[in-house]
Amino acid sequence: xxxxxxxxxxxxxxxxxxxxxxxxxxxxxxxxxxxxxxxxxxxxxxxxxxxxxxxxxxxxxxxxxxxxxxxxxxxxxxxxxxxxxxxxxxxxxxxxxxxxxxxxxxxxxxxxxxxxxxxxxxxxxxxxxxxxxxxxxxxxxxxxxxxxxxxxxxxxxxxxxxxxxxxxxxxxxxxxxxxxxxxxxxxxxxxxxxxxxxxxxx
Numbered sequence: 001x002x003x004x005x006x007x008x009x010x011x012x013x014x015x016x017x018x019x020x021x022x023x024x025x026x027x028x029x030x031x032x033x034x035x036x037x038x039x040x041x042x043x044x045x046x047x048x049x050x051x052x053x054x055x056x057x058x059x060x061x062x063x064x065x066x067x068x069x070x071x072x073x074x075x076x077x078x079x080x081x082x083x084x085x086x087x088x089x090x091x092x093x094x095x096x097x098x099x100x101x102x103x104x105x106x107x108x109x110x111x112x113x114x115x116x117x118x119x120x121x122x123x124x125x126x127x128x129x130x131x132x133x134x135x136x137x138x139x140x141x142x143x144x145x146x147x148x149x150x151x152x153x154x155x156x157x158x159x160x161x162x163x164x165x166x167x168x169x170x171x172x173x174x175x176x177x178x179x180x181x182x183x184x185x186x187x188x189x190x191x192x193x194x195x196x197x198x199x200x201x202x
Contacts, residue, residue: 009047011037016054021100024107025055055108062101066094074131074153080138081197083131084156088193091160096185102164128153144200152200159192 015036019028028051034044048054073087095102128149135149163170163185171181 008039008043012039012044012047013054013058016048016051017058017100017104020051020055020058021104024111025051026111059101059105059108062094062098066091069094071128074128077130080134080144081201083134084196085193088156088160088196089189091157092185092189092192095160095164096182099164099167102161106165142202145202147200152196155199156192156196159195160188163188 012033016028016033019033019036023029023032030044030051031041033051033054034041037044048057069090070087073083073090076083078086131153132149135144135147135152138144139146167181170176171178174180176184
């Protein structure tokens with residue numbers, strides 16, 4: 001792939017991300033994406049035949065990056081608390097650079113769950129057998145309070161994802177500028193992991 005083609009595709013993907021975030025998949029128009037990218041509609045269709053393909057590619061590329069990274073951390077032989085710290089850090093690093101994704105994904109899952117799971121995550125089959133066993137063993141050994149691996153993971157991910165979903169509310173309620181919000185998210189690298197660990201530690 002030559003440099004010009006790569007730069008044009010990236011330009012289109014950036015424009016599509018902005019339009020999808022503002023309008024959602026249903027409200028987005030290919031003409032608007034082309035205008036935002038500074039190209040004509042014919043060229044947009046040359047690269048991407050439909051907004052559905054664009055949407056699926058944007059989310060798929062993102063999930064294809066972060067999901068394997070987090071799953072790989074959770075399936076190592078490391079100490080459970082070290083895993084929590086690393087998974088939190090890895091996720092926040094990624095989402096801070098792609099802050100549009102949580103809201104966009106949640107909106108699209110609610111609008112059309114069949115499309116989302118069929119086209120985006122059907123090929124991703126995370127396995128957390130080692131993580132599940134590790135949590136069960138830690139509970140049995142009395143190292144952590146009784147908790148299922150599912151609840152532990154959901155609690156952790158909820159604390160990581162929700163601030164990005166509720167960013168406008170938090171900014172208004174707490175009087176945070178964009179820079180302030182970014183600093184708070186940076187602090188959450190430590191805050192979330194340690195909060196979770198304190199909650200389950202005996």
